[in-house]
Amino acid sequence: MESAPVSHEGHGARAGGDASPILELTGISKRFGDFYANKDVNFDLRAGEVHCLCGENGAGKSTLMNMLYGLLAPTEGQISMDGRPVEIHGPRHAIDLGIGMVHQHFMLIPVFTVAENIVLADEPTVGGKLDIKAAEARVRELSDKYGLSVDPAARVQDITVGQQQRAEILKALYRKARILILDEPTAVLTPQEIDELMQVIRQLRSEGMSIIMITHKLKEVLSIADRISVLRRGEMVGTVPVEGQTDATIAQMMVGRPVLLKVEKSEAIPERPVLQMRGLCVKDDRLLDAVRNVSFEVHAGEIVALAGIDGNGQEELVDAIAGLRKIEGGQIVLDGEDITGLSPHEVSEAGLGHIPQDRHRRGMILDFDLRENAILHDWDKPDIVHHGIIDQNATAERAQMLIDMYDVRSGGGIKGSAGSLSGGNQQKLVIAREIQRDPKLLIAAQPTRGVDIGAIEFIHKRLVEERDAGTAVLLVSLEMQEVLSLADRIVVIFEGEIVAEFEGGKVGEQELGLAMIGSGNQHPAAHGIGGVLAGPAIEETPG
């Protein structure tokens, strides 16, 4: 390894110099039928660098990495390691060559301990018996060396997602990986866990590990990368050192045109209140109070953001509005109609469009094709179902309309399964379906989670368009940037209570951040929220 990069404060001290690559991909193409997932891609990885691989969903990042990990064979091209050509026959072979991969979805067995998971398929044995003590000791040693702080004896199901991810990293280290591929490692993490992961990556780099990180989060790229490679539609746009790059330049490389990272929107013109909540109380799955005495309103023609750190009652609040969770106390009114305690179907009929937080669990049925997902709410609507029989043509037309209007890219068209779509395209499908239902209230719960930059821009635009069309939009987001750029009004939830309210555009990141961790001085009584609480009684609202 060349000059050991000790400090990573400045970009200048990072790996570089005349480093010969330890890994080189030359002229790699991967063809599926007539479709090139990768075309003539060149890529190299230097020892001890963090090389971020960026690109929109479907740009071919995973295909490229899957070839590197031996899951796919290149149609053309050459992979070399340490200057020697290699052919990688499978993951096992890749591991033997020193390539480790941490997938976006972890490959861990929940009931096994961390150590058991790590040694799986490569167990240390004493006379045919698993020597778990030796395994744990070895894992602990590695964990300490790289500052991963994972307890080898803990069961995977009992540890946090961040720790699970580090267990995956340990698995690669245990198998003596020199090259670590991280596939969108931050997609599943909380902001704190992301910070911890960045620390871990820096530590790994300083120990000489070479890391390829697939991501499309620009902030992370800029903070961690030594070099950046961008793929677009299967082709390599270029590889650049991080110095001199900004989020705008990388975004432009990824999308192929200048991207608006800031949402363009006019002043909101709020009209009648559409969603009114008074004294709402909801319990979580463990029957603890998750939402306590929450009251606020969302008016037609405005975007209200419900901001907060994950797990402060947002999910329960949204579920309660949608009829998916029992309401313990209080009242919810949707455009003049009391929807407290109604079934999800009835709430949906009353005019709710709901982009759920977890599209894989709620928002779509992954084994259903796009047609079936397009009519997930419409199994009893007369335009789709006649005498109990689903109109296949109407369903196909609906699905086609949604994917055309929202540019949902599906390999199999409307007959493709939802599970085969990339995350961004799945989300676009959900959003398309919910917006096309022409809701009075649109709840967008983390609408851009795990979605690439081009799609984020698109989704934000659509939300603003919906607002301008007179829909009441409730945005639930953990991303402060998203809240700040989209919201006309911000309501902050902390431990199930509304602790602050701000005018959009009149609050800074710091002030909002403090309110989100519950230490803001914006007590409701001292701030504008009192006005909402004392607002017109729901009964008097013109319906």
Add this chain to the structure above:
Amino acid sequence: MRHFDRDSAEAILVPLLAVLGAMLVGMILIFTITGYDPFAAYTSLIRGAVGSPTSIGATLLRSTPIIFTGLSVMIAFRAGLFNIGGTGQAVMGLLCGGTVGVYFHGLPGASHWILALVAAAIGGGLWGALAGFLKVARGANEVVVTIMLNYVAIRFGEYLLRLKGPLQEQGSSVPASASFADNARLPVFWRPDPFTEVNVGIIVALLVAGLMWFIVNRTSLGFQIRAVGLQPDAAEYGGMSVTKVTVIGMFMAGALSGLGGAVATLGELERMQKSELGVIQIGFAGIAVALLGRNTAVGCVFAGLLLGALDSGAVGIQKDNALPAGVATKLIGVIQGLIVLFVGADLVFRRLSNRIVDLFGGAEQPAGKTAT
């Protein structure tokens, strides 16, 4: 570009390979354990299954009830439920259908047996729905409940048909009901020989299988059943009632098994017999049929026909003395068990299936499945 759909290839190849694998193991067993010629045994098996009009007729008769119970397990599975209660539901079905067959008089033509089948479907259906209801109302696991309801149904039937029981023929010394009315017996449409009478049960089974395909794939109800079965949270989000679908799904499953029980009884027997109740195996055979048929309606038809053919093939082996006495039925049991095992542990066969697809120049997975 020629697309070889991996999934549909798998749907056909995996069960086929499982059957071939089981037959192969069966051959080895025959040779190593009995020392008989496995090829001769299998020749007899095939002759007994499809070698003559008589054997084809026997195969159809044996297949009919298990197609119904296979469909029963299938529809429950589609709704995310495991129905082990086919036997009990079949018993309730045959009791209801049989009662209509015995005690209703003067119904003209086909209306009597059709009414008897409708009664069987309702009886079995309610028995199935009971398990569904207990699940949604009390959280009782349907696997446990349906197994226990099997015993309840059998004992209930034995009570009804025991000597001096409510349904037992008065004055008779046999624990059985009076004879079915002629119109209540399923009409025979084919007599390959004087002793083999193929009744309309198989036609009803095919029609019902077609109906099931239609319900599952084309109706709002089927849409809801599949949604609930695949992702209950998403179904709930889509406004569906998981509770309702669970009860309806179990009703349909029970109705199908009930039909299976009634078709076997009204088709092949003169009367309801107490001795028949304890030996009903069609509920469990239905699990094998649904598994082998990969939980599709069409698959259940083919799987039912195949397992039925193996059953009548066992008779063929016995007739030809191709195996020691009593071994044939046991061997077929082993083969059927192995088929289920192989279908259940289908990873090996999936790999094999993929190889075969590759061999025939199948396209690779579409890019959408692998791209970022």
